[in-house]
Amino acid sequence: MSTDLRGLGNLIQAQSPRPAGGRALLLAAVAEAILIGVIVWETAQQRTPPPPALPPMQLQLVKEEPPKPTPPAPKPPVSTPPKPTPKPTPKPQPRPLPHPAPRPKPAPAPVREVLPPSPLPSPVQAPPAPPVTPTPPPPAPANPAVKADYLAQVKGAIQAAVHFPDAARMLGQGGRVQVEFTLQDGVITGLRILRKGSMDSFNSAALSAVREARLPALPPELKGKRFQLELWVEFVLHSND
Structure with missing residues (x-):
């Protein structure tokens, strides 16, 4: 972008009264110096290179480390049960002596008696047959x-x-x-x-x-x-x- 400042210098020279002698030369020199400074500044601004483009952004997944396991709580101390007091051993008592059982007396031998032979049984007679009741004849059909x-x-x-x-x-x-x-x-x-x-x-x-x-x-x-x-x-x- 360039700015034409020559018109500005001409305007300054036109509006300012023309002094006589060395004063006019001093003002002209100051105006040219200002003009040259402006031109140099604009040139420097135009030649300044644009800022470099930003490099592309890269995303990288960071692997999350698993949480460290919590150390187990210390186990409470196991209390040892007190040892039982040994019981006194009973003294063995003497066993009673067994009394001998009385022996049974032998039973007297049975006396065998010889009986006379029994007479032969009499023949069994069959019971008499029941009397036969005559069946009444069926009634004769009615007339x-x-x-x-x-x-x-x-x-x-x-x-x-x-x-x-x-x-x-x-x-x-x-x-x-x-x-x-x-x-x-x-x-x-x-x-x-x-x-x-x-x-x-x-x-x-x-x-x-x-x-x-x-x-x-x-x-x-x-x-x-x-x-x-x-x-x-x-x-x-x-x-x-």
């Missing part, structure tokens, strides 16, 4: 006609014992109920209703008719026979009722 006639009489006796309920009579309504029971030797057991009637009063009246019926006499050939019967108890409202 189907006799069975059918008897059961028809039973049904008629039950129907004859029917009492028509008053509530159904007032309503003018009839019906029937199916019952089931077991008949053996003129005795009725296991009575129950299979199919109910249209009114509850018919059901109770049907059961009462079976219990209150006067059953016919049992034929001899039907004695011991067991019959499982299912029959309808009819409730019919007649015109004269």
Whole structure:
């Protein structure tokens, strides 16, 4: 970078009054000296080399040393247990002398007795055989006609014992109920209703008719026979009722 200072010198010379004689020469010499100094300083500044560039920075990994192990703590002194006091040795006691066991007396020898020979045993008789009870012959099968006639009489006796309920009579309504029971030797057991009637009063009246019926006499050939019967108890409202 250069600065032209000639204009500055000309300006100084123009503004300053021109003295006469030696004073003018002195001022001119001072101005030239200043100008030369400025020029020399600028030249020196331009020729000064730039500062050298910094060398590249290098990074180096430093290996970290492992920490030194801590020395172990000193072990406490082991206290030695006191020696046990020796126990006094017991004095051996004299052993008692064994007493001799008394010898058992020899048992007297058994006296052998000679017995007379026993008589020969009598022959054993076999027990008498139990009497054979004759098995009764199986009952002869009932005559189907006799069975059918008897059961028809039973049904008629039950129907004859029917009492028509008053509530159904007032309503003018009839019906029937199916019952089931077991008949053996003129005795009725296991009575129950299979199919109910249209009114509850018919059901109770049907059961009462079976219990209150006067059953016919049992034929001899039907004695011991067991019959499982299912029959309808009819409730019919007649015109004269």
